[in-house]
Amino acid sequence: MAEMTASSSQDRSQKGDTSLGHIAYVLRDNPVTMLAFGMLAFFLGCAFFGPALVPYDPLATNAARALEPPSWDHWFGTDNLGRDVFSRVIVATRLDLTISVAAVALSFVIGSVLGAAAGYWGGWLDAVLNRCLDTIMAFPLFVLAMGVLAALGNTVENIIYATAIINIPFYARLVRAEVNIRRNAGFAQAAKLAGNSDIRVLAFHIFPNALPPMMVQVSLNLGWAILNAAGLSFIGLGVRPPTPEWGIMVAEGANFIVSGEWWLAVFPGLWLMLAVFTFNLLGDGLRDIVDPRKRT
């Protein structure tokens, strides 16, 4: 008896070793993914602690020191009202990440429920869902987001809803495909025969199999959601000045670029780009871990 538990716990630890070992192996092979995890940690740090650590109040104006180029006092220079660009860029991290994470989480949940139901039960549910998704995808997605924002009203929450709506089709289709190929698999039938309800089989036996590809999608989508939200606030939707947000800061800085004050637009733009880049790298890296065949 003691022998058996020992051997089974050894089995488990070995199994843990191999999947962890596999991840470590892939990561060693791909230092870029390590870098991406490091950058993600940096952005999360900015989002959590940034507002407490920045040297200046992001909203405090100082007319005496307006439009100063980058210096030791102001690493990223000051804007037309004398606000410190560095502080604004760092503080904006929290808002930008919140918008994109909330939007992606929302579309993840809604897309999973819709896609899992359609993939498992099929029939008219599947047909109706497919039609609806086709219709959403028939719109240029950024344009649809603009239309949704115009209809719902111009607020930060509505940016989240609009971004979530245009992301739902990607998740719903992915989950539908993953669930559909497994709905009559042996393990699903065994779980049903053991007396589990349909919902239970779907939620605890079939759906977890869809999670690895979903994680890749989440990571790639986060970058895209940040771009979308920043684009919407760039054209003056959602976030209102003087709130620090990357898109709106680039938009404000754009007025000064033709007269040579480049730091107003370039630093928030670079930060935005870096954040998107991080999520894209992370997505590619996760895909390597999840699906070795797609490694390039």
Place this chain on the structure above:
Amino acid sequence: MAPRSRMILGRMAQAIPVVMGVVVISFLLTRALPGDPAAYFAGPAADEASIAQIREELGLDKPLFQQFIYYVSDLSRGDLGTSLTTGQSVLSDLAARLPASLELTLAALLLSCAIAIPLGVLAATRPGTWVDHLCRVLVTAGVSMPTFFTGILLIYVFYYLAGVAPSPLGRLDFIYLSPPHVTGFYLIDAALAGDWETWGGALKQLVLPATTLALFTLAPIARMTRAAMLSALSSDFIRTARAAGLTNRKVLYGYAFRNALLPVVTTLGMVFSFTLGANVLVERVFAWPGIGSYAVEALVVSDYAAVQGFVLAMALLFVALNLVIDIAYALIDPRIGLK
């Protein structure tokens, strides 16, 4: 009926439910307006009676389904409502501004195809070389670049620092007169009129915004070309062709490239969706007088009829483009008609 034309007809039939869905969604968007549309259209100075009158005029007192019928019959007459800012009908506003947007989009797509497809082919045929690495860097950087930021950087470098680009204000400098209206594409109109000075001026204005959009669309096209070319090159018919002793040129361009082109054409549909969205941002950066900046102006002043008209027009344009792309796919696919 020939299988090719049967497939094209089938594809056109598939577009009908999508168009119906698009119309339903844009109707719902119009009716989801915050507050009372009648009070909004009546203006701030209106009293109860005039609001009620407007509500009746707009058919807003009727049940939703009946409103939808009114909406569809308005649409079928081409009536998208009246813009509050310009005072013109939304349809004529959009029609007047559409050529500017199309000229920009098409120039950008041509430019990015001209760069991305050869780049992808070279990267696939010479894996591990500098071309391959360049392709990978461009692809990763390209998808992370916010279009509006690329545009601003280009303005800073080429307008402010280098001084070679004209000021980023619209389609034509003030010193030129716009060419006589034939197609609405300045490059074509100026060429038709034989006015090469204006043609050059219009081209100069077009270069930066088109490059901005092209940089954005470069990544997906190059990535897809490379992947499609790689998978085509590793297929059996290429091995057979090589074994049969065909020249490298014939194998690459006669067989591999033609087959690799099919997934690339499909990707173009998705790329177009992104381009139409990115267009809005680029037009904003370069003060390009297209339908994107029209919609942004309308959004800022809450001119809902104009925004909804814009969304509907873009969606219909996109559906039509996808249709054209799928038909082109049917025309170039060598396998259709063989079976």
